Amino acid sequence: MSVPTILVVDDDMEMRQMMAQYLRKHGFMVHTAATGREIQHHISAGRIELILLDVMLGEENGIELCKELRREQDVPIILVSALSADHQRMSGYEVGADDYIAKPFNPDLLLARVKAVLRRVRRSASLNYRRNTSLFSFAGWVYDGKKDEVLSPDGIQIALSQRETRLLKVLLANPHVPLTRDEITTAMDVTQAGDINMDSSGRALDVLVGRLRGKIEENPKNPALLKTERGVGYIFAVDVTQTEI
Amino acid sequence: MSVPTILVVDDDMEMRQMMAQYLRKHGFMVHTAATGREIQHHISAGRIELILLDVMLGEENGIELCKELRREQDVPIILVSALSADHQRMSGYEVGADDYIAKPFNPDLLLARVKAVLRRVRRSASLNYRRNTSLFSFAGWVYDGKKDEVLSPDGIQIALSQRETRLLKVLLANPHVPLTRDEITTAMDVTQAGDINMDSSGRALDVLVGRLRGKIEENPKNPALLKTERGVGYIFAVDVTQTEI
DNA sequence: CCCGAAATATTACACATTGTTACCTAAATA
DNA sequence: TATTTAGGTAACAATGTGTAATATTTCGGG
Numbered sequence: 171m172s173v174p175t176i177l178v179v180d181d182d183m184e185m186r187q188m189m190a191q192y193l194r195k196h197g198f199m200v201h202t203a204a205t206g207r208e209i210q211h212h213i214s215a216g217r218i219e220l221i222l223l224d225v226m227l228g229e230e231n232g233i234e235l236c237k238e239l240r241r242e243q244d245v246p247i248i249l250v251s252a253l254s255a256d257h258q259r260m261s262g263y264e265v266g267a268d269d270y271i272a273k274p275f276n277p278d279l280l281l282a283r284v285k286a287v288l289r290r291v292r293r294s295a296s297l298n299y300r301r302n303t304s305l306f307s308f309a310g311w312v313y314d315g316k317k318d319e320v321l322s323p324d325g326i327q328i329a330l331s332q333r334e335t336r337l338l339k340v341l342l343a344n345p346h347v348p349l350t351r352d353e354i355t356t357a358m359d360v361t362q363a364g365d366i367n368m369d370s371s372g373r374a375l376d377v378l379v380g381r382l383r384g385k386i387e388e389n390p391k392n393p394a395l396l397k398t399e400r401g402v403g404y405i406f407a408v409d410v411t412q413t414e415i
Numbered sequence: 416m417s418v419p420t421i422l423v424v425d426d427d428m429e430m431r432q433m434m435a436q437y438l439r440k441h442g443f444m445v446h447t448a449a450t451g452r453e454i455q456h457h458i459s460a461g462r463i464e465l466i467l468l469d470v471m472l473g474e475e476n477g478i479e480l481c482k483e484l485r486r487e488q489d490v491p492i493i494l495v496s497a498l499s500a501d502h503q504r505m506s507g508y509e510v511g512a513d514d515y516i517a518k519p520f521n522p523d524l525l526l527a528r529v530k531a532v533l534r535r536v537r538r539s540a541s542l543n544y545r546r547n548t549s550l551f552s553f554a555g556w557v558y559d560g561k562k563d564e565v566l567s568p569d570g571i572q573i574a575l576s577q578r579e580t581r582l583l584k585v586l587l588a589n590p591h592v593p594l595t596r597d598e599i600t601t602a603m604d605v606t607q608a609g610d611i612n613m614d615s616s617g618r619a620l621d622v623l624v625g626r627l628r629g630k631i632e633e634n635p636k637n638p639a640l641l642k643t644e645r646g647v648g649y650i651f652a653v654d655v656t657q658t659e660i
Numbered sequence: 661c662c663c664g665a666a667a668t669a670t671t672a673c674a675c676a677t678t679g680t681t682a683c684c685t686a687a688a689t690a
Numbered sequence: 691t692a693t694t695t696a697g698g699t700a701a702c703a704a705t706g707t708g709t710a711a712t713a714t715t716t717c718g719g720g
Contacts, residue, residue, distance in 0.1 A: 246535065256521045263527035268535055269514070276501045282508035290491065290513055290535055331706055374708055376668060381707090391669095400667065400716070576677055618697085619679050625698060626678090636698095643697070645687070 175199040176284065177212050179232075180224035180250070189222060189250075192277045193284070204228075206235045218245055220288060225251035225262070233265055240266035246287050250275070306342040309395070309408045311386070313342055320386065333358075334382045337375075341396065341406035348399040351375055379404055420444040421529065422457050424477075425469035425495070434467060434495075437522045438529070449473075451480045463490055465533060467525075470496035470507065478510050485511035491532050495520070551587040554640070554653045556631075558587055565631065578603075579627045582620075586641065586651035593644040596620055624649055 176193055180186040181204050190200045201218070203209050205227070212218055221239070225232035236247050249262040254272035262270040268287045271280060306313045310323025318335045320328050330338065340357040341349065349357075355375060383390040399405050421438055425431040426449050435445045446463070448454050450472070457463055466484070470477035481492050494507040499517035507515040513532045516525060551558045555568025563580045565573050575583065585602040586594070594602075600620060628635040644650050 256524050260524055260527045263524075263531045266531075266534065268531055279501050279505055279508075282505045286508045286511075286513055287535075289511065290532070333707065372709065373668085373670095377670080377708075380669060398668070578678065617680065618699095621697060622679075622699075645696070 175201055175218055176220045176222060177201050177203060177209065177218045178222045179203045179205075179209055179227065180222075181205070181226075181228040182224070185224070189277075189280070192281065196281055198284075206230050206238075209235065209239070213239075213245065219291070220284065221245055221247045222284070223247055223249050223267075225249055225253060225258075233261055236262070236267055237265040246291055248283065248287060250280075306339060308342050308406065311342065311395070313339060315339075322386070328385055330382070330385060333378055334385065337378055337382055338386075338406075341404065344406070348402045348405040350403040352403075354403060420446055420463055422446050422448060422454065422463045422466045424448045424450075424454055424466060424472065426450070426471075426473040427469070430469070434522075434525070437526065441526055443529075451475050451483075454480065454484070458484075458490065464536070465529065466490055466492045467529070468492055468494055468512075470494055470498060470503075478506055481507070481512055482510040491536055493528065493532060495525075551584060553587050553590040553651065556587065556640070558584055560584075567631070573630055575627070575630060578623055579630065582623055582627055583631075583651075586649065589651070591650070591652045593647045593650040595648040597648075599648060 176198050178186055178189045178193070178200055179202070180189070183204075186202050186204070190202050193200045201212055203212055209221065209223075223232050223236060227235070232249060232251065236249060239245065239247065246268045247266065248269045248271060249267045250271050250273060251258065251262070252273040259270045259272075268290075269283050271283060305315050312321040313335070314321075318330050318332055320330060320335075320338060322328055336358045337354065340354055379396060380390075383393050383396055387393045387395060395406060395408070397405050397407060421443050423431055423434045423438070423445055424447070425434070428449075431447050431449070435447050438445045446457055448457055454466065454468075468477050468481060472480070477494060477496070481494060484490065484492065491513045492511065493514045493516060494512045495516050495518060496503065496507070497518040504515045504517075513535075514528050516528060550560050557566040558580070559566075563575050563577055565575060565580075565583060567573055581603045582599065585599055624641060625635075628638050628641055632638045632640060640651060640653070642650050642652060
C-alpha cells in the first residue's frame, strides 16, 4: 500500500461498511478495522493518512486509543460518536483528535470534514516542502531550487556560487518586492538552516550583489533585473515601462 | 506583532469581545476585526496563526471572504455562524474552512476546537522542520543537524567545514556500520540536495577523512573514532574491546 | 547647476575551503 | 621477505567569501 488511505475503525460492521463505501465512492482509498490492535497493524504497514475512529469500540475506548496513538503518531484522527454532549466532545479534542463528529451524521458532512482535515494536513506539508526545494522562476529566469545554477531566459545554464544562489533564491521568491538589506540577509540565512549569520552591517551584501550581477546581467553596470532601490535595498524585477526596441 | 495571534472577526461587537476575552483568558494573543478589509490589514501586518470568522458579516459574506483568503493564504480559518443547517456547514468546508462552529456555542468547545486546529498546524510544521534538521549523537558526540560544528563528549565546540560536517553527519547517522567509499560519497551528496556530485574515484574522501580526524581525534595518527576498514571504507565506532587504562 | 553628504559600487586583499597530485607508509599476500 | 596495494598526507591550485579602502552615484539644498 502506498496510496494515501483512510482507515475506518468501528466495531459495528454495518456502520464501518457504510462509511467505507461512501468514502470509496468519493475517490478515497479506504481500509477498515474493528479493534485497536488492528489499527496499529495498519499504521505500521503503510501510509494511513487519516483515521476515522468510533468512540465506543466494544471493549475498547476510542478516546483512550486516540490518546495512545497521539503519543507516537501524528496521523490525523476524526472521532465519531453517538455521545454528543459538549463535555464528551471536549474530551475528544483534549486527547488530540482533529475533529469530533456526532452520530447520526449526514454522510456529506462527514465527507466535507474529512476533506477539511486532509486539506489542512496536505497544505502544511506541501508548504513546508516548497520552502526547501521548489522551483522559482520569474521573467524567464528559472532556479530549480537545488543546484547552484540558474537558467537564463535563453535556456543557458549559469553557474553560481552557493552564496549567490541563495541571494537569487530570496529575490526570485519575492519578485517585484523591494527587499531591505536586513530582510535579504535574514532570509538568506533562514533559507538554509545551519549557518553562521551573515553580518548585515558590512558591505558583504553589496559585494555579493555585484558578483551576482556580473553573472546574470547583460550589462552589469546598468542592471536590468537585479535593481537597486536606493535607501531600501534590492529588488528583482522587470521594468515594464522600459521601452525595448 | 510577532507572537502567534488569533484574529477574531465579527461585526457584532459584543460577540467579538466575548470571544476575544475568552481566548485571551486562556493565554492566546488575540486581535479583532469587523470587516474583510481589516482582515487583510492584519494578515499583511504580521503573524496571524488562525482566523475565527463570522459567516454573516454585515454587508459582507464570510463564506466569500474565506474563499478569497484561501486563494492567497494558508491561514487556518474557523467559521462561526448562526446558520447550522448541514448544507450551510458544508458550503463552509467547501470554501476551505478548517472547522465550522454553530452559534450559539459553548465557549469551552470553541476553545477546544481552536486548539485542535492549532495543534494540527503546528504539528505538521514542526515535523517538516525536523525532517531536515534532526540531531545526531553517538558516543557522546553531538551534531545538532544545523551548524557546522560538533560537540565533543566533553562539551567542547569543534568547528568544522561544511564538507567535514556532512561527512560526520553521514557517519554519525550510521554508527558501527562500515560504509564503503561509494556509500559515503553518495550519502554526502544526497544529504544536502543541490550539489555537484563528489567524484568517488579520486582521493578526495581520504583527504577529507584525514582533515576531520585532525579536528576530532585525540591522536589523529591513531584514530579511535573514525576508523578505517581496510578494503571497505570508513566507520565511526567505539571499540569496546579496547582496554582503556 | 554645483556641492557635499549619504548610499551604493568596485577593487584589492586576506583567508578559508576543498579537490588534485605526488609521494610515503602500512598492510596484505605470495 | 619481497611485492603489491590501499590508505595517509603534504603541497599546490582553484574558488569562494568577507573586509576595508576607494570610487562613484544619487539627491537635496544653495
